[in-house]
Amino acid sequence: xxxxxxxxxxxxxxxxxxxxxxxxxxxxxxDREKALELAGTFAGKYxxxxxxxxPAQFAEALEEYSEIIELMSRIGSFAYxxxxxxxxxxxxxxxxxxxxxxxxxxxxxxxxxxxxxxxxDEDTAKQWIDSEELSFYRHYLETSRLDKPxxxxxxxxxxxxxxxxxxxxxxVRFFDxxxxxxxxxxxxxxxxxxxxxxxxxxxxxxxxxxxxxxxxDGLKKMSHPLTYVFNTLLADKHTNDRLRNYPHWLRAxxxxxxxxxxxxxxxxxxxxxxxxxxxxxxxxxKKLLNLDEMKEYDRYAPVxxxxxxxxxxxxxxxxxxxxxxxxxxMGNIARRFFDEEWIDAAIVPGxxxxxxxxxxTPSVHPYVFMNYDGKIRDVQTLAHELGHGVHQHLSRSQGxxxxxxxxxxxxxxxxxxxxxVFQKLLSSLDSPVxxxxxxxxxxxxxxxxxxxxxxxxRFEDRIHNARRNEGELTAGRFSELWMETQRPxxxxxxxxxxxxxxxxxxxxxxxHTPGYVYAYAFGELLVLALYQxxxxxxxxxxxxxxxxxxxxGSDWPHRLTAGLGVNINERAFWxxxxxxxxxxxxxxxxxxxxxxxxxxx
Numbered sequence: 001x002x003x004x005x006x007x008x009x010x011x012x013x014x015x016x017x018x019x020x021x022x023x024x025x026x027x028x029x030x031d032r033e034k035a036l037e038l039a040g041t042f043a044g045k046y047x048x049x050x051x052x053x054x055p056a057q058f059a060e061a062l063e064e065y066s067e068i069i070e071l072m073s074r075i076g077s078f079a080y081x082x083x084x085x086x087x088x089x090x091x092x093x094x095x096x097x098x099x100x101x102x103x104x105x106x107x108x109x110x111x112x113x114x115x116x117x118x119x120x121d122e123d124t125a126k127q128w129i130d131s132e133e134l135s136f137y138r139h140y141l142e143t144s145r146l147d148k149p150x151x152x153x154x155x156x157x158x159x160x161x162x163x164x165x166x167x168x169x170x171x172v173r174f175f176d177x178x179x180x181x182x183x184x185x186x187x188x189x190x191x192x193x194x195x196x197x198x199x200x201x202x203x204x205x206x207x208x209x210x211x212x213x214x215x216x217d218g219l220k221k222m223s224h225p226l227t228y229v230f231n232t233l234l235a236d237k238h239t240n241d242r243l244r245n246y247p248h249w250l251r252a253x254x255x256x257x258x259x260x261x262x263x264x265x266x267x268x269x270x271x272x273x274x275x276x277x278x279x280x281x282x283x284x285x286k287k288l289l290n291l292d293e294m295k296e297y298d299r300y301a302p303v304x305x306x307x308x309x310x311x312x313x314x315x316x317x318x319x320x321x322x323x324x325x326x327x328x329x330m331g332n333i334a335r336r337f338f339d340e341e342w343i344d345a346a347i348v349p350g351x352x353x354x355x356x357x358x359x360x361t362p363s364v365h366p367y368v369f370m371n372y373d374g375k376i377r378d379v380q381t382l383a384h385e386l387g388h389g390v391h392q393h394l395s396r397s398q399g400x401x402x403x404x405x406x407x408x409x410x411x412x413x414x415x416x417x418x419x420x421v422f423q424k425l426l427s428s429l430d431s432p433v434x435x436x437x438x439x440x441x442x443x444x445x446x447x448x449x450x451x452x453x454x455x456x457x458r459f460e461d462r463i464h465n466a467r468r469n470e471g472e473l474t475a476g477r478f479s480e481l482w483m484e485t486q487r488p489x490x491x492x493x494x495x496x497x498x499x500x501x502x503x504x505x506x507x508x509x510x511x512h513t514p515g516y517v518y519a520y521a522f523g524e525l526l527v528l529a530l531y532q533x534x535x536x537x538x539x540x541x542x543x544x545x546x547x548x549x550x551x552x553g554s555d556w557p558h559r560l561t562a563g564l565g566v567n568i569n570e571r572a573f574w575x576x577x578x579x580x581x582x583x584x585x586x587x588x589x590x591x592x593x594x595x596x597x598x599x600x601x
Contacts, residue, residue: 279490457518
């Protein structure tokens with residue numbers, strides 16, 4: 001365990017030279033010219049000719065198209081990854097903007113290709129999809145045609161693409177830079193967003209209360225620009241949805257996720273019906289924390305007040321050992337992230353908050369971004385993002401058009417990685433108090449991943465519809481809708497103060513990827529079901545699991561998971577995962593009599 005405020009992650013910065021050596025790398029400039037040249041040549045070769053191609057010729061065209069997409073992904077990934085580590089650097093912001101503009105220009109040059117493919121009659125398209133020559137691209141071709149009813153004419157598509165650079169993409173960047181530059185005055189120290197949010201996990205309640213107040217005050221100072229960003233992006237999405245004839249705000253996301261509206265409704269209904277499980281857990285945690293009343297800033301308080309920080313090297317060893325025990329290849333791939341400097345974990349001013357794993361492009365490898373602060377939850381975050389990284393690394397063989405997964409299954413490997421680490425840690429403990437601390441921490445994370453994310457989905461649903469029906473919303477209206485959708489998930493077990501009403505305004509998923517959040521709940525419940533299969537099956541599960549990851553997005557989610565014994569199309573699937581969460585709460589409650597702690601109630 002680390003015995004000071006330092007964790008050993010202070011100098012863990014990634015090496016992006018596998019993409020480019022820097023902004024001044026000649027290849028960074030020349031590749032932009034190369035991408036434009038390739039796009040121009042591609043257009044000259046295939047425009048107005050797609051319908052006349054044979055399946056073999058179309059396969060060749062898809063390879064050339066993939067080369068353009070991959071080159072653009074390489075440029076865009078380098079610019080974005082560089083910028084997220086220092087959103088205050090104007091040169092990096094400029095690089096992101098130039099990459100966005102280049103992406104727009106390239107899209108305009110090659111959009112004809114998709115439109116001409118979609119214009120084929122269904123019989124011809126099916127013949128091509130079923131052909132041997134196009135078998136590798138089968139799923140990409142199948143899913144691309146889901147967009148046919150919502151695709152516009154080429155000139156219209158080009159206008160939307162061009163305007164997005166100075167529209168939605170610009171506002172997303174402004175949101176990130178605003179929060180990245182924000183500082184929160186905590187006891188004389190100017191803390192970043194990541195640092196002040198970390199205080200909400202402090203064992204000292206006074207620290208948590210002060211941090212919550214400081215954070216709220218900071219959000220209130222930024223409320224005007226943040227509210228404007230939300231309003232603008234909500235209106236922008238409404239315009240796009242209307243032009244593309246989507247019947248509701250979530251349809252585009254559901255199509256992208258390869259999941260039906262009915263399945264999403266079933267997920268939401270199943271989770272909201274089990275909100276009392278959340279109330280039950282927080283009543284238990286209220287006793288463990290010896291509180292008469294639990295506030296929103298108490299939700300993630302650790303049960304053990306003297307929890308030591310976990311150093312970076314120890315966190316690395318914990319994750320690698322758990323991964324390696326499941327499958328040696330999983331452990332070997334994860335080790336490369338550390339050994340070859342594919343992780344950026346230091347907490348530094350200007351760095352974006354949160355964590356992610358960037359797949360970049362199949363010809364390179366993924367990179368993991370996080371802010372490591374030494375808490376047990378940071379170890380779980382490391383396991384989570386490395387799960388993404390392993391998944392992305394394995395799926396590179398599917399090529400740039402099929403390596404990525406829909407959001408519904410994108411969280412599978414990440415949450416499974418967390419579960420492996422959690423179970424390993426739990427099995428190593430003998431003390432009932434330490435077991436309770438770890439177990440409640442895991443339930444905290446699970447509630448945040450399933451129930452809180454669905455409550456945020458309910459908030460998104462309200463604000464998208466309110467913006468469409470009521471016009472521009474005030475910060476107060478956003479806050480009102482936020483509290484209306486958050487109170488039910490906590491019930492009487494947690495008192496949400498007025499301060500909490502502003503906490504919608506910093507959550508990036510609402511801005512970056514509208515409709516994303518339910519995918520977290522989907523992934524968590526899927527993994528809980530998969531982990532049960534793992535525990536109840538022979539060693540062949542491990543190999544099947546790795547094969548599933550390798551397939552990336554080259555098949556339908558229900559087909560990929562069926563091979564592991566899970567049917568995601570059945571309502572019982574959600575109940576299976578929710579029952580597993582209830583079992584964890586049961587286990588925590590059963591430990592209560594064994595604890596030697598002062599308890600309320």
